[in-house]
Amino acid sequence: MNVSRAGTVLASALALSSVMLPAKAAEEWWFDVEVIIFDRNTALSQLEEQFELADNVYPATADADVIGDVVHPDISRLKQGLARCDGSDAPLYAPPLPLDDLVARYGDVMQAADAKPQHTNIITDTPATLSGGGSGVVTRLPADEPGSAPPAPDDQQIASYWISFSGIENIEPVTVPRFRYCEDNPPWLAYTQQGWQRHTPDNRLPAPDQLPVELNGNDWPRAAHAHLLSVDARELEKLSAQIRRSRDLNRLLHVTWRQEVMFGQENAARVRLFAGKNYASQFTLLGTEKSDGPVETPLVSEQPEAEPRSLLGDNFFGELQTRLNANTPVDFSEVLQQRQQEVRTDEPGPIRHIDEHTPIWEVDGYMRVFLKYINRVPYLHIDSELFYRQPVPVQGTENGSAPEYKLASVPLKQLRRVISKQLHYFDHPLFGVVVEIRRYERPDLPAGQQ
Incomplete structure (x- = not known):
């Protein structure tokens, strides 16, 4: 085998190995x-x-x-289904109606229901919340006791009934994290006197x-x-x-x-x-x-101490334009220093909250x-x-x-x-x-x- 033929065979073998290994x-x-x-x-x-x-x-x-x-x-997907507290971008958001408006709108229906004692609905003085506004609770009265409503069982009574029915003798208290019916929508990036602040919600x-x-x-x-x-x-x-x-x-x-x-x-x-x-x-x-x-805390807090100025605010862009028109170098050392404090460069993997x-x-x-x-x-x-x-x-x-x-x-x-x-x-x-x-x-x- 001559040298040129050997080189051709070797090149073919290397090409074949490069195809087979991947x-x-x-x-x-x-x-x-x-x-x-x-x-x-x-x-x-x-x-x-x-x-x-x-x-x-x-x-x-x-x-x-x-x-x-x-x-x-992580319950981010569940929180996506919550309405926004300001109601601006919630797909099913509707402003709550005060109790007076509810009575005025549905008063005829309630008066018609009063004519039938067996299906009477009245408004009691018990404080409650209806769709986020107004006080009152709608209570159904039994047919044999018109004019008075039996007291509704509270959460503790309902739980005791269930425990008694299930035959449970010893039960430890169960606690759940506090939650809201709506989700705040702060800007993801804001600027305060202390510097830049990133809003990173903890959804776990x-x-x-x-x-x-x-x-x-x-x-x-x-x-x-x-x-x-x-x-x-x-x-x-x-x-x-x-x-x-x-x-x-x-x-x-x-x-x-x-x-x-x-x-x-x-x-x-x-x-x-x-x-x-x-x-x-x-x-x-x-x-x-x-x-x-x-x-x-060893890291810069992501919760602003003062009222933040959003990136969409006029003051921020006005100050930025003033600095740009000053024809002087813009010093980003403060931003870089804070970034180094927030991100640990010695650890691999994604950044954690x-x-x-x-x-x-x-x-x-x-x-x-x-x-x-x-x-x-x-x-x-x-x-x-x-x-x-x-x-x-x-x-x-x-x-x-x-x-x-x-x-x-x-x-x-x-x-x-x-x-x-x-x-x-x-x-x-x-x-x-x-x-x-x-x-x-x-x-x-x-x-x-x-």
């Missing part, structure tokens, strides 16, 4: 990832080993939040004070996104039971999720993991104890699973970074006074090649993580949908 990489690889997280019931201050501590207890940023979607889901339900150890998701065979699976998908029940029975170990989380696994570490999606207690009521995002006074009410979990971090060819064989890899938080007493506290605490955050970062259907353990003197990854074959679409 086709192989384009194949969908889905896996079920089962994780158990536990701590060792060990105080950080009692260990002789010294650990590197994080500067703050910021929430982890990730591409997928399978636990948060179940624990405190409030996070609990303690995350349940076992969470139940949904088994969607052909879901296109990462999601938490039901308890039926778990296969490490025996190991989880052994950890639960151990005196030296304390389970924090046992979940299973399903995700698509990509080739290459840079293409892998970060799946957020958090577990244990929520320290948000005790500590700030800097790890310091909260006091009775105003809470210091952060304020003093942001949950601070006992364990928080991410885990990403990816595939990588080694000698033409695809191998699974796990890249994870988890932070374990624990209150630690501050030294130098005066005698007789209550001890002060700081929330320490200990990182655990691992990059490891793993094998499917094998147990893998990430060890730390304070906590541990057990992981098992199993290949999932997605069912084919029906013939009519292909």
